[in-house]
Amino acid sequence: MTENDLIDSLILEWKQEQPQLDSSAMEIVGRILKLSKILEKRASKALSNYGIHYTDLDVLATIRRSGKPYELTPSKLMKSVLITSGAMTALLKRLEKLELIYRSSDLQDGRIKLVGLTKKGSEVIDKAIETRFIEASESIKSLNDSENIALSILLKKLLLSLDF
Numbered sequence: 001m002t003e004n005d006l007i008d009s010l011i012l013e014w015k016q017e018q019p020q021l022d023s024s025a026m027e028i029v030g031r032i033l034k035l036s037k038i039l040e041k042r043a044s045k046a047l048s049n050y051g052i053h054y055t056d057l058d059v060l061a062t063i064r065r066s067g068k069p070y071e072l073t074p075s076k077l078m079k080s081v082l083i084t085s086g087a088m089t090a091l092l093k094r095l096e097k098l099e100l101i102y103r104s105s106d107l108q109d110g111r112i113k114l115v116g117l118t119k120k121g122s123e124v125i126d127k128a129i130e131t132r133f134i135e136a137s138e139s140i141k142s143l144n145d146s147e148n149i150a151l152s153i154l155l156k157k158l159l160l161s162l163d164f
Helices: 006-017 024-050 054-065 074-080 085-097 119-139 145-162
Strands: 101-105 113-117
Touching: 006 024, 024 054, 024 119, 054 074, 054 085, 054 101, 054 113, 054 119, 074 085, 074 113, 085 101, 113 119
Parallel strands: none
Antiparallel strands: 101 113
């Protein structure tokens, strides 16, 4: 017998209250949503030693993996980070205050604004991303290699079908 989780309980309650509803999709979607919250909390906890949050890591990592000179426009950052433009502005202000990024104008076109990593920002992201990858591995250690591959393929398929 398989152990029940929160989603099983919620589905059972709906079956009792409104048995005509097809709850099969919620068995997947509900678990993905619950996992998302759990994984983000775990990531933020792992990153707390660096004084940054998960969304901070997302921005710093995007700039870092862009390659030298480790600068991007805010619009390019927005394409990689899952937050609103207003939240991005607040996030960049916070990272600038922490001296992890700088903001400047492009030397060739002063109308273009750039966000870049400071030396401190580079040091923090290089350490934090290693911690993040270790934590991610720990999060999926209950799955074997073939389960990891299968889950990755299925999640990618679902994501590609829904991403717009």
